[in-house]
Amino acid sequence: MNEATIDLELGREQVIKVKGNLDFCNTGEFSEALSRAVSGGRRTVIDLSGADMLDSGAIACLVAAHNKADDAGASIVLTGVSESVRRVLHMSGLASTFGLTLVEPEKKKSCYDRSELRRQDWRITESVVLAEEELVLALRDMAVAAAREAGLSGESVVDVRLAATEALANALLHGSPNGQKSKIGLRCLACPRAFVMEVSDEGAGLDEDAAAQGEPRAREGIGLRLIRQSMDEVEFLKDERGGRVRMLKWIREMPARE
Amino acid sequence: MGVRFGFRSITGKLVATFLAVFVLLTAYHQVVNYMHRAKWNKFTRETHADAAKAASAMVEYVCQDIISELQMAGALLSARPANRRYINDVLEAFMSRRRNCLAAGLVEIETGKLYRTPPLSPDEREPDVTTTALRGGPNVSDIGRVGNRDAFVVSIPTAMADGKPAELYAVMSAKAIANALAETSSGSHSTVVIDRKGDCVCRVGRSGLELPMSRLRSVRLSTPGEVAHLDGSRDAPGCVAISPLAGWKVAVLDPEKTSYGMLASGEPVWGIAMAAAALVISFSIGNRIASPIRKLSRAAGAVAVGDFRRRVRINSGDELQWLAESFNSMAESLEAHERELRTKSQVQQGLLDVTRTVTANLKLDRVAASIIDAVKDLFGASHAAIFRTNEITGLVEPIQTEPEEGKSIPQPLIELAEHALDTPEMHSAPRIVTYPNSDDGGTIVIVPLVAGNKVLGVLTAAFPTERGNHSERVASMDVLETFASCAAVAIQNAYIHGRTEEFGHMLASLRQVVEAITCSLDLKAVLFSLVKTTAEVMNAKACAILLADKKGNLSVGEEFNLSKKFKEDLNVRPGEKWTGVAFAERRPIVRTDVAAESDLRLRKLAEAEGLHGFMCAPLVMGGEAIGTINIWMPHPYRAKPLEIHLLTSIASHAAVVIANAKLFSKEYQIAETLQSSLVGVVPERLGRLVFGHKYIPALDEARVGGDLFDVVSLPNGRVALIVADVAGKGIEAAVHTGMIRYMMRAFLFQWPDSPGTALGLLNRALASHMETDVLVTVFCAIVDPQTGWMIFANAGHPPAIVLARGGKQQILLHRTGMPIGYMDDSTYDEKALMLAPRDKLLLYTDGIIEARKDKQLLSLERLQDLVFEHAHLDPRRMVEMVCDETSRFSEYDIRDDIAVVAAALEPYDEKRIVGAE
Structure with a gap:
C-alpha cells in the first residue's frame, strides 16, 4: 500500500528525497534518516517534491531535527514543498519554523444546522480491524473512499484523509491498553449534508484537555491540531468498550450524481 | 375400741405399774425408816x-x-x-x-x-x-x-x-x-x-x-x-x-419408847424384797409395754425409709397388738400399693421406652416387632402376635411377616385372633377378651387395636399362668389396653407411612416414566423410553408396548429385553390371550406366573425367557384402547394394588403421549416439509463459495418460524444469498416467509445483478398485495463465485459481516434502505465489495444479536468479538459456533428464531487452474 521511499544522499550537503506519503508507517525510517543527515553535515536539504503528505509523526521528526540542527549550528532546508504538504505544515502551525510562508486559508465554518443531521438517512460504512499498520492503512483508504462516495472532493478529501490518518495513528499507538493486539474500528456515516467519521479503539480514550496542554510540538499535539484543523467538528467520546473520535465534515455542494 | 381393764390391757398395766411404783416407794420408805429407826x-x-x-x-x-x-x-x-x-x-x-x-x-x-x-x-x-x-x-x-x-x-x-x-x-x-x-x-x-x-x-x-x-x-x-x-x-x-x-x-x-421388837424381826428384808419385786414387776411390765412399741417404732422407721415388707409380730393381746395389726395391714397395703406403683411405673417407663422405640420406626414390621417385644417384656406374655385382616385376601394374618426362627406363633393365638377378627362385635364394640389357654392353663388375651374408631387388628398375648392378684391383673389389663391404643396409633402411623411411601414411590416412578416419555415427541423415542423406564420402575425383567392397528390387531410397537420369538408370539387379536383380553375389556390383567399357565406354548416360551409374573394394562385414550403395555417379572409375583394402579397410570399417561407423538409425527412431517420449503435449502458449495447454515426455531412456537435464508444460483452464474426476518412467528410468519422467499427468487432471476432492485420490487409487491402490514428485513447479496465480486443491498437487516484479510478485518454491511413494508416506495442502494479468497461472509437474523441474558443483549459487538476470536473456522463450524455461543449466552432459552448462513470464498484451486490452463 505504502510505497513511500526515503533516500538519503550524503555529500557536501545531505539531501533526503522523499517520495510518497510520510506517515506512521515510515516515521521511524524518516527519523533515522534525518538524524543521520543532521549529524553528518552542516546543511541538510529535504526534498519533499515527491511527498504527497506529511503526518504529525513526520512533522514532529522535522521539528526535532530542526532543533537539533539549530543546536549544532547546522540548518535544514525543505525544498519542493507541494501545496498539500504546505497546507499540512500550516495546519500544524509550524510552517514558519521551516521558513515557509503561505496564504492563510479561509476558515471553514458550519453552513448547516447540526440538528438537521438527525433526520438524515445515513449511509454507513463500517469496518473493524486488528491493530496492525497495514490494516489501519486499509481503514484509512476505506475512509477516503467513503468520503468520496459521500460527495466530498478536492481538499476536503485530503482533509478527511489527513484526519483519518491522524486518528487511526493515534488509535494504533494508544488504543492497545494492555499491549495485546486490540481492535480498531472505523465507521463512516454519510448523508447529503455531512460526512461523519468515527474511529474507535479499546484505549482509555483521548483526554482532550491533557492533549491540548501537552507539548504542542510533540506528535500527539501536532496530530490533534491537524485533526481539528482538517475537520469541521471533532468530538472525543468514551464508552465501556474504549475511546472514540467522531469527526464531522460538512458537505458544501451536493455531489454530482451521474 | 373399748377400754379393757385387767392385766392384759395397757390400762391394767399402767395401774399395776402405778401400784408397783407405790409399793416401791413404800418399800423405800420402809427401808429408810428402818435404817433410821435402827440407828435410833x-x-x-x-x-x-x-x-x-x-x-x-x-x-x-x-x-x-x-x-x-x-x-x-x-x-x-x-x-x-x-x-x-x-x-x-x-x-x-x-x-x-x-x-x-x-x-x-x-x-x-x-x-x-x-x-x-x-x-x-x-x-x-x-x-x-x-x-x-x-x-x-x-x-x-x-x-x-x-x-x-x-x-x-x-x-x-x-x-x-x-x-x-x-x-x-x-x-x-x-x-x-x-x-x-x-x-x-x-x-x-x-x-x-x-x-x-x-x-x-x-x-x-x-x-x-x-x-x-x-x-x-x-x-x-x-x-x-x-x-x-x-x-x-x-x-x-x-x-x-x-x-x-x-x-x-x-x-x-423407857416407857415412852415404842417397842423395837419388830425392828429386830427382819422388817428391812421385806422392804427390800418388796422393792425387788416391784422392780421386777415394773421392769417386766415396762418391757412388755416398751418392747412392742420399740418394735413398732423400728418397723415404722423401716417403712418410712421404704422397707414396706417389714411386719411386726406382737402377741400381747392389748392395744399394741391391735396397733401392730393395724400397722401390719397398713404396711401390707402400702407394700401392695408400692408394688402396684412400681409395676405401674415400670410399665409406664416401659411404655415410654416402647413408645420411643415404636415411634422411632415407621416400618410396619419393625413397629409390630417392637410392640410384641414390649408386650412380652412389660406384661410378661409368653407369646404375643399382632393380627390383621389382609385387605386383599380377606385372611387374618400376622403383621410381623417374618416371625423369628423357633418362635412361631402358637396355634391357639392364631385361632382366637381369627375368631376375634371375624366377630362383628369386635368391630362394633371392641374390648379386651380373655380366654383360658387350654395348652398350659394360662390365659390368652385378645386386645383390639383401635385407631380412629377403626379396628386395625388384634394384639393377642398368651400369659403363662394367673399372675398376681386380681386387682393387679386388672390394672395391668388397663395398662395393656392403654398400651394397645398407643400401639394401634403407631401401627396406623406405620401403615399410613408405608402407604405414603408406596404412594410416593409410585408417584416418583410415575414421574420418572412421564418425564422419560415426555422428553421427546418422536414416537419411536417415546416408545423406547417408555418400555425402558417402565421396566426399570416396575422392577420388571421385560416390557413391551403393543399398539393396535385400524383393525384392532395388536402388534409390538416396542419391547425391552424380549427375544424375537417371544415378541412375535405377542402379536394378537383382541380378546386373544391375556393381552387381548386386557385390550378388549380395557382392564388390567395380572397373572402370578405365566410360566405356570395352562397354555403349554406360552408356558414353554415364558420358561425359556425366564418370565413369570405378568401384568398388562390397556392404553386407553379418550375411552378407546390404543394398545397395551405388558410387563414380565423375573419371578412369580403377586402384584400389590398400588403397583397395578401404577401400571395403569403409566398406561394412561403413555396412551396420551403415544397419541400425541403419533399426531406430532404427522404434524412434524408436515412442518418439516414446510420448513424446508420455507426456510430454504442451502447447498454445501456453489463454485468457489462454501456455505454453512443453521436454523433454530424459537422454543415457544412451532417449528415454523419467521426467519428465512436462501442461496440461489442465478442464471448469470452468480449466487444470491438471502437472509430475511419476517416480523412475527408461527404459521402466519411462515406463510410470508415462503412467499417472500419465492418472490425474491423470482425478482433475482429477473435482475440477477441488482439486489437493490429486487428488494425494491419486493417492497412494492408486498405493499400492494399484503392486506395486513408485514415488516420484513432482508439482506441480499449477489456474489460472483469466480471473482468474489459482491453486490449487496440491505433492507433494514442487521449488518452482515464480511471477514476479510485472514480474519483480521471485519466489514459490516449496514442497511442500504428501510425494511420491506416500512414505506411503499422505498429504494435500496446497492453497495459492492470485492471478496478476497478466504474471505467469509456471515449472514444472520436478529435472533443472534438480540439474544438475551436477563436484560443484556448479545449485541453486535459481542458477535464481532466472537467472529474475530473464531475467524479461522470454516463456514459450517462458524455457524455452529455462533449458534452455540448464542444458546449459551441466553442460557439455552432462545426466544426468537435464529438463522445463520456463512459463506466463504475458497481460493483458486491451483491444480484446477493449472489443469484449465
Whole structure:
C-alpha cells in the first residue's frame, strides 16, 4: 500500500528525497534518516517534491531535527514543498519554523444546522480491524473512499484523509491498553449534508484537555491540531468498550450524481 | 375400741405399774425408816444400857459406901476391946452418918450376942446376918420388910478386938437406894431395882408404870457389867444391869419408847424384797409395754425409709397388738400399693421406652416387632402376635411377616385372633377378651387395636399362668389396653407411612416414566423410553408396548429385553390371550406366573425367557384402547394394588403421549416439509463459495418460524444469498416467509445483478398485495463465485459481516434502505465489495444479536468479538459456533428464531487452474 521511499544522499550537503506519503508507517525510517543527515553535515536539504503528505509523526521528526540542527549550528532546508504538504505544515502551525510562508486559508465554518443531521438517512460504512499498520492503512483508504462516495472532493478529501490518518495513528499507538493486539474500528456515516467519521479503539480514550496542554510540538499535539484543523467538528467520546473520535465534515455542494 | 381393764390391757398395766411404783416407794420408805429407826434404836439401847449401867453403879456405890462405913465401924470396934457402950456408940455414930439406916447391929458369932441400935423390938425379927458374914465378905441381903419399911441388910464380917469374929450389919431402908437413884436418874426413865429373889427393891421415875416383873425376873445376868435389853415385849423397852455386890438387877425402863421388837424381826428384808419385786414387776411390765412399741417404732422407721415388707409380730393381746395389726395391714397395703406403683411405673417407663422405640420406626414390621417385644417384656406374655385382616385376601394374618426362627406363633393365638377378627362385635364394640389357654392353663388375651374408631387388628398375648392378684391383673389389663391404643396409633402411623411411601414411590416412578416419555415427541423415542423406564420402575425383567392397528390387531410397537420369538408370539387379536383380553375389556390383567399357565406354548416360551409374573394394562385414550403395555417379572409375583394402579397410570399417561407423538409425527412431517420449503435449502458449495447454515426455531412456537435464508444460483452464474426476518412467528410468519422467499427468487432471476432492485420490487409487491402490514428485513447479496465480486443491498437487516484479510478485518454491511413494508416506495442502494479468497461472509437474523441474558443483549459487538476470536473456522463450524455461543449466552432459552448462513470464498484451486490452463 505504502510505497513511500526515503533516500538519503550524503555529500557536501545531505539531501533526503522523499517520495510518497510520510506517515506512521515510515516515521521511524524518516527519523533515522534525518538524524543521520543532521549529524553528518552542516546543511541538510529535504526534498519533499515527491511527498504527497506529511503526518504529525513526520512533522514532529522535522521539528526535532530542526532543533537539533539549530543546536549544532547546522540548518535544514525543505525544498519542493507541494501545496498539500504546505497546507499540512500550516495546519500544524509550524510552517514558519521551516521558513515557509503561505496564504492563510479561509476558515471553514458550519453552513448547516447540526440538528438537521438527525433526520438524515445515513449511509454507513463500517469496518473493524486488528491493530496492525497495514490494516489501519486499509481503514484509512476505506475512509477516503467513503468520503468520496459521500460527495466530498478536492481538499476536503485530503482533509478527511489527513484526519483519518491522524486518528487511526493515534488509535494504533494508544488504543492497545494492555499491549495485546486490540481492535480498531472505523465507521463512516454519510448523508447529503455531512460526512461523519468515527474511529474507535479499546484505549482509555483521548483526554482532550491533557492533549491540548501537552507539548504542542510533540506528535500527539501536532496530530490533534491537524485533526481539528482538517475537520469541521471533532468530538472525543468514551464508552465501556474504549475511546472514540467522531469527526464531522460538512458537505458544501451536493455531489454530482451521474 | 373399748377400754379393757385387767392385766392384759395397757390400762391394767399402767395401774399395776402405778401400784408397783407405790409399793416401791413404800418399800423405800420402809427401808429408810428402818435404817433410821435402827440407828435410833441402837442409840436408845446404848442410852438404856448406859443408864442401866449407871444405875447399877449407883446401887453398887451406895452399897459399897455402906460397906465402907461398916468397915470403918468394924475397924473402930476391932481397935479396942469393946464393951457394950462402945459398941453402941460406934453403931450410933454409924447410924448418925447414914440416913436411911434403920438399924445397925453387931453380932458376935460365937456367942451370938447381939448388939443393936435401936434395940430390936420384940415383934421384930432381925434379918439373918450370920450366914452372910460367914461367907467371908460383905453381903447385901435381899429386901425385906423391917417394920413397915422395905429394907435390906448390909453386913460385913468383922473381928472384935480380941479377935472374935463378929458380924457388923446395917439395916438400910430401900429409900437409900431409891434416893441415890433418884438423884442420878433423869428423863423419863424409870429405874427399878430387883433383888435376887425378884422382889422390887425400889423404883424411881414415873409412877404408874406397870413393871414387867416377870420378864425382869427371867433375865439372867451373871457377869457384872453385863446388860440385857428388854425387847420384843409390849412393855416399855429398857435395859437391865446387875449390881454385883448385891446381886441385884437394876432395870432402866423407857416407857415412852415404842417397842423395837419388830425392828429386830427382819422388817428391812421385806422392804427390800418388796422393792425387788416391784422392780421386777415394773421392769417386766415396762418391757412388755416398751418392747412392742420399740418394735413398732423400728418397723415404722423401716417403712418410712421404704422397707414396706417389714411386719411386726406382737402377741400381747392389748392395744399394741391391735396397733401392730393395724400397722401390719397398713404396711401390707402400702407394700401392695408400692408394688402396684412400681409395676405401674415400670410399665409406664416401659411404655415410654416402647413408645420411643415404636415411634422411632415407621416400618410396619419393625413397629409390630417392637410392640410384641414390649408386650412380652412389660406384661410378661409368653407369646404375643399382632393380627390383621389382609385387605386383599380377606385372611387374618400376622403383621410381623417374618416371625423369628423357633418362635412361631402358637396355634391357639392364631385361632382366637381369627375368631376375634371375624366377630362383628369386635368391630362394633371392641374390648379386651380373655380366654383360658387350654395348652398350659394360662390365659390368652385378645386386645383390639383401635385407631380412629377403626379396628386395625388384634394384639393377642398368651400369659403363662394367673399372675398376681386380681386387682393387679386388672390394672395391668388397663395398662395393656392403654398400651394397645398407643400401639394401634403407631401401627396406623406405620401403615399410613408405608402407604405414603408406596404412594410416593409410585408417584416418583410415575414421574420418572412421564418425564422419560415426555422428553421427546418422536414416537419411536417415546416408545423406547417408555418400555425402558417402565421396566426399570416396575422392577420388571421385560416390557413391551403393543399398539393396535385400524383393525384392532395388536402388534409390538416396542419391547425391552424380549427375544424375537417371544415378541412375535405377542402379536394378537383382541380378546386373544391375556393381552387381548386386557385390550378388549380395557382392564388390567395380572397373572402370578405365566410360566405356570395352562397354555403349554406360552408356558414353554415364558420358561425359556425366564418370565413369570405378568401384568398388562390397556392404553386407553379418550375411552378407546390404543394398545397395551405388558410387563414380565423375573419371578412369580403377586402384584400389590398400588403397583397395578401404577401400571395403569403409566398406561394412561403413555396412551396420551403415544397419541400425541403419533399426531406430532404427522404434524412434524408436515412442518418439516414446510420448513424446508420455507426456510430454504442451502447447498454445501456453489463454485468457489462454501456455505454453512443453521436454523433454530424459537422454543415457544412451532417449528415454523419467521426467519428465512436462501442461496440461489442465478442464471448469470452468480449466487444470491438471502437472509430475511419476517416480523412475527408461527404459521402466519411462515406463510410470508415462503412467499417472500419465492418472490425474491423470482425478482433475482429477473435482475440477477441488482439486489437493490429486487428488494425494491419486493417492497412494492408486498405493499400492494399484503392486506395486513408485514415488516420484513432482508439482506441480499449477489456474489460472483469466480471473482468474489459482491453486490449487496440491505433492507433494514442487521449488518452482515464480511471477514476479510485472514480474519483480521471485519466489514459490516449496514442497511442500504428501510425494511420491506416500512414505506411503499422505498429504494435500496446497492453497495459492492470485492471478496478476497478466504474471505467469509456471515449472514444472520436478529435472533443472534438480540439474544438475551436477563436484560443484556448479545449485541453486535459481542458477535464481532466472537467472529474475530473464531475467524479461522470454516463456514459450517462458524455457524455452529455462533449458534452455540448464542444458546449459551441466553442460557439455552432462545426466544426468537435464529438463522445463520456463512459463506466463504475458497481460493483458486491451483491444480484446477493449472489443469484449465
